Amino acid sequence: MEKVEIDAKDMQYTPLNETIREAVRNGAKEIILDNVIGQRFIADGLKGDVTIRINGVAGGDLGMFMNGPTCIVNGNCDHAPGNTMDGGTIVIHGSAGDAAAHSMRGGKLFVKNNIGYRGGIHMKQYEEERKPVLVVGGSSHAFLGEYMAGGLILVLGIGQEDPAKDRGIGSGIHGGMIVIRGEVKDELLGVGARKAEFGEKELEMITPYVEEFCKYFDTEPSGLLDMNYTCIVPASARPFAGKYTWE
Amino acid sequence: MSLGSVPLKYKITIDREQCMHCMRCIDNCSYGVYHKEDDRIIIDSRKCTACHHCISMCPRDAISLQERPVDYRSHPLWTAEAREDIINQARTGKIILAGMGNAKPYPVIFDRLVLDACQVTNPSIDPLREPMELRTYLGKKPSKLEIDKKDNGDVELLTKLTPNLKLETPIMIGHMSYGAISLNAQLSLAKAVEKTGTFMGTGEGGLHEAIYPYQKNMIVQVASGRFGVDINYLERGAAIEIKIGQGAKPGIGGHLPGEKVCQDVSCTRMIPLGSDAISPAPHHDIYSIEDLAQLVRSLKEATEWKKPVFVKIAAVHNAAAIAAGIARSSADAVVIDGFRGGSGATPKVFRDNVGIPIEAAVASVDQKLKDQGIRNKISVIASGGIRNSADIAKSIALGADAVYIGTGALIAMGCRVCGQCYRGMCPWGIATQRPDLVERLDPEAESEHVANLIRSWTLELSELMGAAGINSIESLRSNRSRLRGYMLDEGTLDVLQVKPVGA
Ligand code: SF4
Ligand code: SF4
Numbered sequence: 114m115e116k117v118e119i120d121a122k123d124m125q126y127t128p129l130n131e132t133i134r135e136a137v138r139n140g141a142k143e144i145i146l147d148n149v150i151g152q153r154f155i156a157d158g159l160k161g162d163v164t165i166r167i168n169g170v171a172g173g174d175l176g177m178f179m180n181g182p183t184c185i186v187n188g189n190c191d192h193a194p195g196n197t198m199d200g201g202t203i204v205i206h207g208s209a210g211d212a213a214a215h216s217m218r219g220g221k222l223f224v225k226n227n228i229g230y231r232g233g234i235h236m237k238q239y240e241e242e243r244k245p246v247l248v249v250g251g252s253s254h255a256f257l258g259e260y261m262a263g264g265l266i267l268v269l270g271i272g273q274e275d276p277a278k279d280r281g282i283g284s285g286i287h288g289g290m291i292v293i294r295g296e297v298k299d300e301l302l303g304v305g306a307r308k309a310e311f312g313e314k315e316l317e318m319i320t321p322y323v324e325e326f327c328k329y330f331d332t333e334p335s336g337l338l339d340m341n342y343t344c345i346v347p348a349s350a351r352p353f354a355g356k357y358t359w360e
Numbered sequence: 361m362s363l364g365s366v367p368l369k370y371k372i373t374i375d376r377e378q379c380m381h382c383m384r385c386i387d388n389c390s391y392g393v394y395h396k397e398d399d400r401i402i403i404d405s406r407k408c409t410a411c412h413h414c415i416s417m418c419p420r421d422a423i424s425l426q427e428r429p430v431d432y433r434s435h436p437l438w439t440a441e442a443r444e445d446i447i448n449q450a451r452t453g454k455i456i457l458a459g460m461g462n463a464k465p466y467p468v469i470f471d472r473l474v475l476d477a478c479q480v481t482n483p484s485i486d487p488l489r490e491p492m493e494l495r496t497y498l499g500k501k502p503s504k505l506e507i508d509k510k511d512n513g514d515v516e517l518l519t520k521l522t523p524n525l526k527l528e529t530p531i532m533i534g535h536m537s538y539g540a541i542s543l544n545a546q547l548s549l550a551k552a553v554e555k556t557g558t559f560m561g562t563g564e565g566g567l568h569e570a571i572y573p574y575q576k577n578m579i580v581q582v583a584s585g586r587f588g589v590d591i592n593y594l595e596r597g598a599a600i601e602i603k604i605g606q607g608a609k610p611g612i613g614g615h616l617p618g619e620k621v622c623q624d625v626s627c628t629r630m631i632p633l634g635s636d637a638i639s640p641a642p643h644h645d646i647y648s649i650e651d652l653a654q655l656v657r658s659l660k661e662a663t664e665w666k667k668p669v670f671v672k673i674a675a676v677h678n679a680a681a682i683a684a685g686i687a688r689s690s691a692d693a694v695v696i697d698g699f700r701g702g703s704g705a706t707p708k709v710f711r712d713n714v715g716i717p718i719e720a721a722v723a724s725v726d727q728k729l730k731d732q733g734i735r736n737k738i739s740v741i742a743s744g745g746i747r748n749s750a751d752i753a754k755s756i757a758l759g760a761d762a763v764y765i766g767t768g769a770l771i772a773m774g775c776r777v778c779g780q781c782y783r784g785m786c787p788w789g790i791a792t793q794r795p796d797l798v799e800r801l802d803p804e805a806e807s808e809h810v811a812n813l814i815r816s817w818t819l820e821l822s823e824l825m826g827a828a829g830i831n832s833i834e835s836l837r838s839n840r841s842r843l844r845g846y847m848l849d850e851g852t853l854d855v856l857q858v859k860p861v862g863a
Contacts, residue, residue: 126661127661127665130661131664134664153654153657153658154657154658154661154662157658157661157662158591158594158661158662158663158664160591173654174645174654174658177658177662178589178590178591178594178658178662179591180590180591180592192645193645196645196658197586197589197590199590199591211645212644212645215644215645216585216586216589218586218590218630231644234644235584235585235586235644237586237587237630237631238631238632239626239627239630239631239632240632243630259644260585260638260640262631262632262635262638263631263632285638285640287635287636287638288631288632288635350618350632350634350635350636351617351618351635351636352636352638353615353636353638354617354618354636355454356454356455357454357455357456357457357707358448358449358452358454358455358456358457359448359456359457359780359782359783360456360457360458360459360708360779360780
């Protein structure tokens with residue numbers, strides 16, 4: 114049983130997830146979900162090596178706590194895809210809502226177009242083995258990478274005049290890196306964030322993710338592999354260390 | 361000009377006649393009060409925190425400690441503490457950090473509530489001879505049971521029951537994270553709850569491998585920082601708790617300073633070594649009760665609806681309305697943490713001034729849930745400042761299903777409530793990650809102390825219930841007629857729904 118098709122029409126999320134789990138248990142390697150109209154929690158906590166193709170609009174918390182699978186959404190996605198995700202890949206052929214990649218601690222999330230507020234908030238990393246990556250093709254909104262503690266956020270700004278036009282980028286950031294195509298005005302940086310040089314090393318670091326993005330969305334990486342990026346990193350790993358005194 | 365120093369808080373003296381120069385006090389004090397000069401022990405009382413480790417280890421009882429040996433000009437408003445806090449902040453310009461619970465002398469409502477006992481009619485029950493039912497099930501209860509009666513007399517339950525947590529005693533241990541407390545401290549608590557058939561919270565620091573053997577007694581916590589949270593962690597827990605608020609610091613999040621994030625803590629929390637572990641007050645995917653419901657459901661969905669999900673909030677003035685919302689979110693229990701709740705580190709201004717007493721919060725939550733006809737949909741857990749079995753009995757009579765204890769369990773392991781947990785130098789090996797200090801705590805011995813505390817409070821609870829003519833904890837729950845208020849004002853009695861003494 115390699116490929117399974119599920120019609121999600123009129124199906125509530127729990128039976129839908131049960132059907133998906135059942136298919137994975139039975140050895141499905143590819144699952145196609147048709148007629149998805151906003152069901153939340155798809156692939157929530159799902160483990161295994163399976164590709165789920167979602168035809169329609171995925172609801173909130175797509176792939177939350179997921180570890181292993183690949184979800185490909187042929188459409189837009191509501192808030193927080195990849196929430197607290199551990200491993201696996203989510204590819205969204207459209208835009209996503211707020212808090213995309215919230216607390217993601219491993220795996221990769223690729224969004225073709227734009228994301229809402231608080232993208233990559235609380236993204237965390239533990240050594241190299243758990244390094245989350247969020248790649249946004251279009252633009253992001255305020256509080257991108259807030260409280261970020263690890264991983265990589267890459268905003269490519271394709272077709273955008275201003276890929277990151279809102280304030281609060283990296284407020285409270287104490288680990289990881291935010292890379293945004295083009296110039297980022299200083300006043301958009303949040304507390305504790307600072308700009309760092311984008312050099313050959315950084316370009317080398319983002320190249321595989323740019324290439325992977327282009328592979329999924331059928332575009333050419335060549336125009337994106339240059340030095341036209343701004344790199345944002347934590348000013349310190351201890352942003353609030355100086356705030357307190359003893360009783 | 362310098363502001364100069366403020367007087368000592370404690371003064372240590374050694375009875376030189378008694379002292380045998382064993383130097384144990386030097387080894388025992390992690391705060392560096394003692395040192396040796398030639399053959400003499402020199403004391404720096406200013407460093408003392410009244411943790412009592414030296415006193416408890418001195419073989420000659422030679423050490424004495426006095427609180428605040430220097431007076432200020434007395435003033436009812438400008439207390440020594442008020443003056444010293446100002447001096448501290450004038451000097452530093454910073455937020456004052458504090459540990460443990462609210463240290464202000466607010467009247468304790470528990471101490472103004474008295475329990476009832478039977479005399480002639482409705483006789484009391486002797487727990488020695490009669491079975492007492494303290495087993496507690498936490499989670500949703502169906503509003504009615506549907507059964508199918510078979511012709512042969514068998515009955516089959518048709519109603520699908522929601523998973524509940526089964527406790528042998530209504531006493532659990534609240535969430536104290538690995539990071540805030542040491543692994544040995546967590547291990548002691550874990551062994552204790554296993555021994556006594558109850559549960560403890562992991563706190564927001566993840567689940568260390570050493571605790572895996574006790575996972576069936578663990579409630580795993582999900583806080584805004586999501587430290588250590590992955591699908592395996594969720595699956596290991598017997599229940600999952602979403603932390604929204606904490607009694608010691610309502611409205612603000614958790615913050616483990618980078619100094620405490622050692623290799624093992626960083627691995628368990630899944631964050632970089634030495635970085636601050638910040639979990640701000642809001643969960644950034646929760647901006648409404650509907651969003652909270654979404655997180656509850658996503659946790660249930662991830663664990664296939666097999667585990668109860670709790671939501672913990674701080675006791676604040678509208679706790680009742682919040683709890684009613686939580687009851688409708690698919691959550692199975694709401695934890696209400698009162699303003700006496702402990703903490704490893706919190707701004708002092710929050711610890712001492714924000715929140716409301718657990719007694720009032722529990723009573724109003726219970727009443728609101730009953731008024732709305734949804735009390736069966738959710739269990740209520742009271743926590744924050746529970747000091748003895750009477751507090752537990754009173755909490756249950758006010759409407760709790762069970763309680764969490766925190767500071768009480770730490771005291772059973774040696775804690776002297778010195779309130780310096782945030783410094784990471786706890787000489788009892790509890791609130792520290794310093795290997796030499798952690799080593800002082802023997803999980804085997806301390807688990808027995810904690811288990812003994814739970815056992816003795818459980819025994820006392822059955823005695824109190826028996827005296828009140830009650831043989832099942834369920835009959836004590838929300839049984840306000842077994843309580844009377846002594847010297848409580850009318851407004852408070854009204855919130856508690858308790859009559860005054862004599863009525
Ligand atoms: S522990 Fe007691 S007896 Fe030993 S040196 Fe200190 S004060 Fe003297
Ligand atoms: S845990 Fe340790 S540091 Fe904290 S109050 Fe107790 S004795 Fe003091």
